[in-house]
Amino acid sequence: MQENIKGLYAAFKAKDARFDGRFFVGISSTGIYCRPVCKARQPKAENCTFFRTAAAAEQAGYRPCLLCRPELAPGTSVTDATADLVYRAARMLERNCGSGQSLREIAERLGCTDRHLRRVFTAEYHVSPVQYLQTCRLLLAKNLFTDTDLSVLEVAMAAGFGSLRRFNDLFKKHYQLVPTALRKRQAEAKSHNGEITLALGYRPPYAWDKILKFLAGRAITGIEVVNNDEYLRTVKLQNAEGQQFCGWVRVGHRPAENTLSVTVSESLLPVLPEVLARIKNLFDLYCEPKAVYETLQVMNTLQPGLCVLGTRLPGCFNVFEMSVRAVLGQQITVKAASTLAARLVAAYGTQVQTGIEGLTHSFPAPAAILALGENISGHLGKLGIISARANTIYQLARVLADEKNDFGFWGNPEEEMQKLQAIRGIGSWTAQYIAMRAMSWPDAFLPTDAGIKKALPDHTPKELQVLSEAWRPWRSYATVNLWNTL
CATH class of the missing domain: 3.40.10.10 (DNA Methylphosphotriester Repair Domain)
Known part of the structure; x- marks a missing residue:
């Protein structure tokens, strides 16, 4: 650079x-x-x-600053990556730093060879994928040492190090400190009492009230709660060995520090990198808001205040949960869809003990829906879900039961939307919506959406489609801005 x-x-x-x-x-x-x-x-x-990258700085022999804490820096924005493959690979490495997943497996997920991934990654970031992964683990460990009172062993395991000895050796080599010495430099240790709290950084400004209002309006009873300016939800995840871990997370806002506070139940420590990656996706922490606004501020010529600087694109925490919620929301109100989703959770979700009022269940996994058999409409019909929607949910579960089809951010949105639309009952609106929220696709647009037509009532869907060309490649953000005016 x-x-x-x-x-x-x-x-x-x-x-x-x-x-x-x-x-x-x-x-x-x-x-x-x-x-x-x-x-x-x-x-x-x-x-x-x-x-x-931080990895490049560490490979050059530099130690992270204890004042500004590089581990809190926002992740690489999609606008920064000249190679989309490298951008997606970097996010996958962050997400899987605790899973033990090999570079070959990650490359296969991205549709390339590990040799090609290694070559383009090194050319873009000037460090190898393995070096980048190592820095992700070390910085997560540093974050845990700074903000929690977890033991050295607990930190090492949560950050994805399989060996305590190797963790201590790497930490001392890179930071010229033993882990316990770093903790002694910090203020009085925080007692975790069954939970830990970490900070995740973002690029300001951040329209926290707007994304919280969006999530509150679509919260599923039993799984999500928005209360006291915070978002809470249950979590059920499994690790690479297939072990299930249940717990909860709470997310708040620290505007003075440009961070979100993320409190996680201690039961989720074995899958902590995955939890944090999903929170980053849900709250769009990779966004560069001023780059988005530079393109979308033209919307304000249609109506003053239509585009707000700092608006984020709400992602999702659980792809199947959000996708089912989207199917249930076809041609009915947001409130009605939430009611149906709550019934589905009460009937087929898994109970989770959280000790937090309103957080009682996790969303049914695809396998739980498939276990209901071909007569899915007979089961879901009792909940008020019409036959066509029930069959679509069943087919969606069948597709998502295949790990190659989880519609995550690493997929090609155009290709993944074609797979979605091959499912009977999923049209362009639903596929675009899932791409927007699950795949973090910034350029989805829904010209036939009732909310968009209500926000711009003087335009036909065809006119809206033409109008949206000026909003590329941030039409997903334009969509959210339009929804926020309602």
């Missing part, structure tokens, strides 16, 4: 939050690397080296 050192140093000197997570600064006089928003004393330009 040294070709633009003058501009990067200017952004570092200005503490410009727009660049947080887009580059890191190695400081030769101290041997540490910082985020561009670090508030420590400004180093001289000749002492600064700029890196695309």
Whole structure:
């Protein structure tokens, strides 16, 4: 990144939050690397080296700053990746840093060979995928040491290190500290009492009230609660060995720090990287809001305030849950769809003990729906779900039971939407909606959607489609902005 050192140093000197997570600064006089928003004393330009990723800074021998905490930096935005494959690979490595999944398995998931992935990843980020993965684990461990009182062994296992000895050796090699020494430098340890709280960074501004209102309006009774300006939900996940882990998460907002606080029940520590990755997706923490707004501010010529800087694209925590919710919402109101989803959860969901009022169940897995058999309409009809919707849900469960078809962010949206529309009962609206929320596809658009037509009543769907061309590649964000005006 040294070709633009003058501009990067200017952004570092200005503490410009727009660049947080887009580059890191190695400081030769101290041997540490910082985020561009670090508030420590400004180093001289000749002492600064700029890196695309934290992994590259660590491979160059720099240690993470204890003041700005690089582990809190927002993840790489899709706008930053010249190669979409590399962007998706980086997110998969973050998500799977605790699973033990091999690079070959990740490459297969992305539809390429591990040799090709290694080559393009190194060309883009100047570190190998393995080095990037190692840094993800080390930074998660540092976050846990700083914000919790978990033991060294618990931290090592939660961060994805299979060996305590290897963890201690790597931590000491990279950070020139033993893990317990880092903890001694922090304030009084936090007692976890069956839960831990971590921080996840984002690029400001963040329209927290709008995304919380969106999620509250679609919350499924028994699974999700929005209360006291926080989002809470149950969690049921399995690890690479097939072990099931149940618990809960609570997400709040810390605007002064540009972070979300994420509290996780201790029962979910074995799948912590997966939980955090899903939270990042749900709350769109990879977004670069000013880049989105630069394109979409033209919407305000149609109606003042139509596009709001900081609007996020609500993702999802559970793809099957959100997809079923989308199917149930076809041609009925949001409230009616929530009622049907709640009935489905009460009848076929798994009970989860959380000790939190309103959080009682996890959503039925695809296997639980398939276990009902071909006469699915007979079972779901008793809940008020019409036969056509019941059969669509059954076919959706059959497709998602195949691990190759989970419609995650690593898939090609165009191809995955074709698979969705091959399911009887899923048309363009539902496929686009699932791509928008499950695949984090930024360019979905729903010209026939009732909410969009209500927000712009003077335009036909055909006119809306033409109008939306000026909003590419952020039409998903345009859609959310239109919904938010209702």
